[in-house]
Amino acid sequence: MGGDKQLPETKLTEKQIYERIWKSIAERRLPPGTRLKEERLCEIFGASRPRIRRALDQLTHDGLVCHIPNRGAFVTTPSVDEARDVFFTRRVVERGVIDALKKHGAQDKLAALETHIAEEREALAEGDTARIIRLSGAFHMLLAELAASPLLADILRDLVSKSTLVTAVFQPKCDTQCGPDEHAAIVAALAAGDFDTAKTAMDEHLQEAERTLKLEASSEGNVLQDDVLGTALSEG
Amino acid sequence: MGGDKQLPETKLTEKQIYERIWKSIAERRLPPGTRLKEERLCEIFGASRPRIRRALDQLTHDGLVCHIPNRGAFVTTPSVDEARDVFFTRRVVERGVIDALKKHGAQDKLAALETHIAEEREALAEGDTARIIRLSGAFHMLLAELAASPLLADILRDLVSKSTLVTAVFQPKCDTQCGPDEHAAIVAALAAGDFDTAKTAMDEHLQEAERTLKLEASSEGNVLQDDVLGTALSEG
DNA sequence: TCTACAATTATTGTTAACAATTTTTGCAAA
DNA sequence: TTTGCAAAAATTGTTAACAATAATTGTAGA
Numbered sequence: 415m416g417g418d419k420q421l422p423e424t425k426l427t428e429k430q431i432y433e434r435i436w437k438s439i440a441e442r443r444l445p446p447g448t449r450l451k452e453e454r455l456c457e458i459f460g461a462s463r464p465r466i467r468r469a470l471d472q473l474t475h476d477g478l479v480c481h482i483p484n485r486g487a488f489v490t491t492p493s494v495d496e497a498r499d500v501f502f503t504r505r506v507v508e509r510g511v512i513d514a515l516k517k518h519g520a521q522d523k524l525a526a527l528e529t530h531i532a533e534e535r536e537a538l539a540e541g542d543t544a545r546i547i548r549l550s551g552a553f554h555m556l557l558a559e560l561a562a563s564p565l566l567a568d569i570l571r572d573l574v575s576k577s578t579l580v581t582a583v584f585q586p587k588c589d590t591q592c593g594p595d596e597h598a599a600i601v602a603a604l605a606a607g608d609f610d611t612a613k614t615a616m617d618e619h620l621q622e623a624e625r626t627l628k629l630e631a632s633s634e635g636n637v638l639q640d641d642v643l644g645t646a647l648s649e650g
Numbered sequence: 651m652g653g654d655k656q657l658p659e660t661k662l663t664e665k666q667i668y669e670r671i672w673k674s675i676a677e678r679r680l681p682p683g684t685r686l687k688e689e690r691l692c693e694i695f696g697a698s699r700p701r702i703r704r705a706l707d708q709l710t711h712d713g714l715v716c717h718i719p720n721r722g723a724f725v726t727t728p729s730v731d732e733a734r735d736v737f738f739t740r741r742v743v744e745r746g747v748i749d750a751l752k753k754h755g756a757q758d759k760l761a762a763l764e765t766h767i768a769e770e771r772e773a774l775a776e777g778d779t780a781r782i783i784r785l786s787g788a789f790h791m792l793l794a795e796l797a798a799s800p801l802l803a804d805i806l807r808d809l810v811s812k813s814t815l816v817t818a819v820f821q822p823k824c825d826t827q828c829g830p831d832e833h834a835a836i837v838a839a840l841a842a843g844d845f846d847t848a849k850t851a852m853d854e855h856l857q858e859a860e861r862t863l864k865l866e867a868s869s870e871g872n873v874l875q876d877d878v879l880g881t882a883l884s885e886g
Numbered sequence: 887t888c889t890a891c892a893a894t895t896a897t898t899g900t901t902a903a904c905a906a907t908t909t910t911t912g913c914a915a916a
Numbered sequence: 917t918t919t920g921c922a923a924a925a926a927t928t929g930t931t932a933a934c935a936a937t938a939a940t941t942g943t944a945g946a
Binding site for chain 3: 687688689699703719720721722
């Protein structure tokens with residue numbers, strides 16, 4: 415009987431459907447292993463099956479959804495190797511983001527970054543877990559968007575959402591992932607124009623995040639198969 | 651009257667259709683601006699329209715195809731800004747590939763790389779342009795695959811194919827893009843275990859490739875709209 | 887002769903119905 | 917009680933027909 419969420423909103427475009435599901439996965443409202451039944455999604459979005467299917471295809475292509483022929487679509491459950499690869503690749507890409515900021519100038523972007531960090535501190539103080547998760551990823555995305563490289567931003571968008579899946583699986587304790595202080599250190603270095611330090615800070619920040627994970631014990635117990643779709647897919 | 655290529659091969663899966671179109675774009679048989687009419691593709695692949703459409707959706711998501719609502723799908727024509735972004739991002743990613751090789755060990759992979767370079771020299775000697783284009787991209791992909799980071803390899807696959815579009819638009823003279831000698835220099839550094847040198851060589855190689863382009867004069871004259879689909883999509 | 891408007895044509899967007907496959911459920915036998 | 921098999925139900929895969937939109941072509945008027 416969990417939230418049906420059958421908002422009859424005026425004809426969502428299929429890109430909006432994609433974005434909504436994407437967001438729900440990236441913000442961990444749809445945990446790894448969740449079944450994404452086409453018919454149910456039709457009800458929720460008030461769309462016909464082919465449109466839903468197209469959205470799922472895109473998510474599959476992104477690697478966020480795992481599609482098993484004649485079985486259906488599931489939110490991807492990353493393996494240990496994939497988890498390590500995500501963080502390694504993030505380090506490569508986010509060092510590049512700092513390079514781009516150096517090239518393009520960062521002084522005029524500091525205000526937006528500090529505003530964001532203030533928001534993170536607020537969420538942390540309030541203990542609003544969902545918001546913390548969302549903002550942690552958003553900080554890295556904000557950096558990438560400010561770096562004026564649409565390609566890097568796109569790539570990082572993918573990687574950040576995959577990181578969410580990784581932490582959902584390998585970090586049962588949801589404590590202090592991606593703290594505001596480490597983000598602040600990166601911004602401080604950028605403010606000082608010290609891009610080498612910023613790059614190092616970013617790199618260590620990501621290594622620290624990886625270290626927090628339990629990448630040995632595969633705790634794949636939390637594959638709850640309730641009907642969480644309705645509650646999870648409300649428009650954030 | 652150009653080659654119909656109506657091979658009635660046994661039921662291609664949609665992934666195969668996607669791969670075939672992808673390959674044709676990446677190997678420059680379908681130049682930027684080419685119209686990809688759904689009905690024509692149906693004939694060529696012997697598939698129904700929805701299947702074709704799914705393949706085109708994926709390509710659109712990749713950025714290789716530009717989809718205009720109610721107008722159709724076209725091979726993307728990159729802008730100058732996008733061209734610069736592609737090469738900047740490649741430098742970021744391919745430096746990461748060298749890092750991955752350093753981490754993972756490269757000695758056991760040298761043979762494959764040298765075999766590849768020998769092939770490149772052969773193609774160059776024969777003046778086989780199509781093969782040169784294919785092998786140039788394949789070298790970078792080979793490196794990424796040997797680096798044991800599936801994510802980096804996936805990302806680079808995208809970037810290499812986009813590079814092809816960029817060079818198609820901004821390098822009218824098809825001469826000496828991505829020469830075997832520069833590739834050989836990278837491999838030599840890897841063989842010596844000198845990964846810093848390899849990284850620098852890679853970085854300069856990509857900068858050199860970017861310099862070859864004419865990124866001011868937008869020579870978008872070659873948007874030929876003949877029916878090249880039939881000849882271009884033969885299975886490579 | 888050129889321009890603007892209208893009708894036609896062509897192409898994409900959408901939906902609904904059908905076919906194939908898999909999982910589950912029920913029953914019987916060991 | 918458990919295991920194996922068979923039938924039914926549920927879900928995905930595919931196709932075909934229909935609707936809507938945009939481009940083109942032809943015609944009439946200036």
